Amino acid sequence: MPRRTRPAPTLGAVSEPTRSAEERLVNLVLSLRNTETGMSAAEIIEGVAGYAAKPASARRMLERDKEMLRDLGIELSTSGPAEEPRYRIEEGDYALAPLHLDAAQAAALDLAASAWRHGTLPATARRALTKLRAVTQRTGSGPDSQGPAPEEHAVPSLSADLAGEQIPEALVTAVDERRLVAFDYASAHSGTRRARTVEPHHLRMSEGAWYLEAVEAGRRRTFRLARIIGRVTPLGRAGAFRRSERVAPEPRSALLAIMPGRALALRLAGRSAQPSAAGHVSQVSQAAVEGRDVVAVDYTDPFSFAGALAGLGPAVIVLEPAELREAVVEHLRGAARACGGER
Incomplete structure (x- = not known):
């Protein structure tokens, strides 16, 4: 008598009624790849997650899934009597x-x-x-x-x-209702914590991070949500301010000197350039640039881009613009202060 195959572990903690056809197919493939003697249709329906939830239509679901696997190029091997064949997936038919x-x-x-x-x-x-x-x-x-x-x-x-998992629900509501908010915010440069009360106008994503475009004491401000500490507290009534027009960030270009083989993401996003494109290597010694590749990279968010460059350490030197280079230096100084290093 064929040995009964233990069903493969299911994927994810999803309840039976809500299992998708895609997950059922994955479970079927795992089960048929992990059996030495094959599985009959009855064993598949009983043991593979996704079929037992609908016993009346399980046979039809299995037939559809078999056709789907064949359409995907996954061949099913059969053995045993024709009236109750046993199915399995050979490694050679599945491996890429x-x-x-x-x-x-x-x-x-x-x-x-x-x-x-x-x-x-x-x-x-x-x-x-x-x-x-x-x-x-x-x-x-x-x-x-x-x-x-x-x-x-x-x-x-x-x-x-x-x-948008990083966006507090209270902040989303405040932006929608045009209600003031208060929160504590950590400075990127000094690491100090300060209470802020702002008009939240817009939320946007830039270079993989969420930002709040706000007005504080009559001045436009941009806050990175990852630097908000603790809760966001709505204040006052709804409709407390008039939302400003969204302003698209102005594209900028940076000239970077990169160590050979390093900063592959920047190389992918940028293009080869020459130091002469900036006219000169401003405030950077020629010796420091010697042996590096010069790459021009476009960016829109100076704060986020400077933080990303600071994270690459000595692998990247900013040639131009000068304000971006200074922003990178400030990020590094802030990190040093946070770690108790030199100020």
């Missing part, structure tokens, strides 16, 4: 050829996975992304290579909060 993604392809998948936070399979999407990162092409990561360090991956950091 070695997969290699370039940085642009992997970045697109990374961004898509970050947007899929409220789908049926969020945990599975993140696990798949981890595997995709593992097959992304790396350059010069060997022990004797002059390229990037092994820990620096070719995939740009695109874990953007497209679903």
